[in-house]
Amino acid sequence: MTKDEEIAELKAAFKAFTESSEVLTQSYLELQQEVTRLSEQLAASEHAKQEEQDKNRVLVSQFQQLFESMPVGVLLLNDTGVVVMANPVAEKLFNLSLVGQSWGTIVPLSFRPQEDDGHDVTMVTGRRVRVETASLGNAPGQLVILVDLTEAYHLQKKLNHHERLSNMGKMVAALAHQIRTPLSSATLYAGHLQKAELAPVMRQTFANKLVDRLSNIEKQIRDMLIFSRSEIKLDDTVCVADFVNELVEHCQDIVEQKSMQFESDLGTFASEDYIRCNNETLLGALLNLLNNAIDAQDDGELVRLYCHIEAGNLKLIFKDRGVGMSKEHLEHVQDGFVTTKQHGTGLGLMVVKAIARAHHGHFEIDSIEGAGTTASFSIPLIRV
Numbered sequence: 001m002t003k004d005e006e007i008a009e010l011k012a013a014f015k016a017f018t019e020s021s022e023v024l025t026q027s028y029l030e031l032q033q034e035v036t037r038l039s040e041q042l043a044a045s046e047h048a049k050q051e052e053q054d055k056n057r058v059l060v061s062q063f064q065q066l067f068e069s070m071p072v073g074v075l076l077l078n079d080t081g082v083v084v085m086a087n088p089v090a091e092k093l094f095n096l097s098l099v100g101q102s103w104g105t106i107v108p109l110s111f112r113p114q115e116d117d118g119h120d121v122t123m124v125t126g127r128r129v130r131v132e133t134a135s136l137g138n139a140p141g142q143l144v145i146l147v148d149l150t151e152a153y154h155l156q157k158k159l160n161h162h163e164r165l166s167n168m169g170k171m172v173a174a175l176a177h178q179i180r181t182p183l184s185s186a187t188l189y190a191g192h193l194q195k196a197e198l199a200p201v202m203r204q205t206f207a208n209k210l211v212d213r214l215s216n217i218e219k220q221i222r223d224m225l226i227f228s229r230s231e232i233k234l235d236d237t238v239c240v241a242d243f244v245n246e247l248v249e250h251c252q253d254i255v256e257q258k259s260m261q262f263e264s265d266l267g268t269f270a271s272e273d274y275i276r277c278n279n280e281t282l283l284g285a286l287l288n289l290l291n292n293a294i295d296a297q298d299d300g301e302l303v304r305l306y307c308h309i310e311a312g313n314l315k316l317i318f319k320d321r322g323v324g325m326s327k328e329h330l331e332h333v334q335d336g337f338v339t340t341k342q343h344g345t346g347l348g349l350m351v352v353k354a355i356a357r358a359h360h361g362h363f364e365i366d367s368i369e370g371a372g373t374t375a376s377f378s379i380p381l382i383r384v
Contacts, residue, residue: 068087068088069087070087070089071089072089072145072146072147072148073086073087073089073090073092073093073094073129073145073146073147073148074086074087074089074090074143074144074145074146075087075090075098075103075143075144075146076141076143077103077141077142077143077144078140078141079140079141080102081102081103081104082100082101082102082103083098083099083100083101083102083103083106084099084141085099086098086099089146089148090146093123093125093127093129093146093148094106094110094123095125096109096110103144109124110123110124111123111124112124115233115234115235115276119360120149120153126150127148127150128148128149128150128153129146129147129148129149129150130146130147130149131144131145131146132144132145132146132147133145182213182214182216182217183213183217185209185213186210186213186214186217189206189207189209189210189213190210192206193206193207193210232278232281232354232355232358232359233278234276234277234278234358234359235278236276236277236278236279237274237275237276237382237384238274238275238276238277238279239269239271239273239274240269240273240274240275240309240314240381241269241271241273243275243277243279243282243314244266244269244307244314244316246283247283247286247287247305247307247316248264248266248305250283250287251264251287251290251303251305254287254290254291254294255290255294255303258294258299259299259300260294260297260299260300260301260302260303261300261301261302261303262302262303262304262305263302263303263304263305264304264305264306264307265304265305265306265307265308266307266308267307267308267309268309269309272383272384273309273314273381273383274381274382274383274384275314275359275379275380275381275382276359276382277359277379278358278359281355281358282355282359282379284355285351285352285355285356285377286316286318286377288351288352289318289352289375289377290303290305290318292318292349292373292375293318293319293320293322293373293375294320296320296322296323296324296372296373297320297321297322297323301320301321301322302320302321303318303319303320304318304319304320305317305318305319306319309381310378312380312381313361313362313378313379313380313381314378314379314380314381315376315377315378316376316377316378317374317375317376317377318374318375319372319373319374319375320372320373321371321372322372322373323369323370324367324368324369324370324371324372324373325367325369325373326369329369330365330366330367349365352375352377356377356378356379359379359380360379360380361377361378361379361380362376362377362378363375363376363377363378364376
């Protein structure tokens with residue numbers, strides 16, 4: 001190789017080295033820029049992470065403060081049902097150490113359900129609480145919320161007692177006035193029956209009228225006693241199908257005696273559908289509604305009874321096509337001591353309402369003047 005060729009080769013090598021150096025220098029600068037950018041991103045990420053942690057700490061602190069200051073009892077259960085948090089109200093309600101205990105263990109130790117509990121439940125301490133649960137969304141576990149209704153329950157009992165006392169004065173006056181007329185009639189018919197020369201046909205007529213007047217007096221006194229009682233004991237656990245069949249039989253007997261028509265539309269009842277009730281009192285209230293429907297119509301007219309299950313309740317509805325009531329009259333009738341009957345006290349619907357309330361149920365009445373009346377009575381189901 002000549003000297004010129006060596007120089008040319010060296011020049012080419014130097015040129016290649018220079019180009020490679022420039023590429024490496026550019027790559028180094030780009031790498032430095034990327035490192036700077038990533039460092040900035042990392043710093044920003046760390047800052048954001050720190051802010052998020054600070055925010056989470058604030059949220060946890062706020063949640064803890066809120067949890068502790070809730071006016072109701074709150075328990076936080078994990079996915080196995082063990083209490084991991086309990087606020088002071090819950091600790092006071094149960095009066096025992098809750099954290100670390102299984103909810104399934106706490107319930108039988110702390111609650112003593114009573115027959116009149118309804119939607120509330122009685123604790124061993126005698127307090128009445130409403131227990132509700134709430135999920136934690138996608139997180140495992142759940143919240144148990146306990147609302148102490150003891151004071152409200154006692155206040156409601158006192159209010160109901162004072163309301164009954166207030167109404168008792170009106171009721172006694174109305175009852176004394178209304179009993180006087182049928183009692184006078186009963187005395188008159190009894191006097192006729194004492195006559196030895198009275199014809200057998202007339203004797204039977206007077207006897208029937210006497211029984212009718214005495215039954216009327218007995219019904220009004222029974223209504224008064226039911227209304228004046230502070231509590232109605234729910235001692236009977238009755239199969240819905242059996243209760244409805246018994247009600248229909250009584251209805252058929254009554255409408256037959258009073259020359260009326262009767263139709264029943266009965267739903268399907270499961271064998272495990274039961275109600276807790278005072279069977280005699282509940283039947284009496286429903287037959288009171290039947291008699292109201294009969295009294296509102298002429299002889300031979302139709303009374304319909306609908307029985308079905310709706311939203312966990314047994315619903316019983318009486319419908320008639322009688323004269324009905326205006327909206328104003330309907331409001332007065334539901335207030336009590338207002339009646340369109342010749343020998344009524346206006347206490348009937350108030351008694352039905354009281355019985356519905358005692359059975360943790362609901363009663364409502366709707367009427368259209370000239371078109372008839374619909375009376376609905378519902379009572380919650382129980383499963384046995």
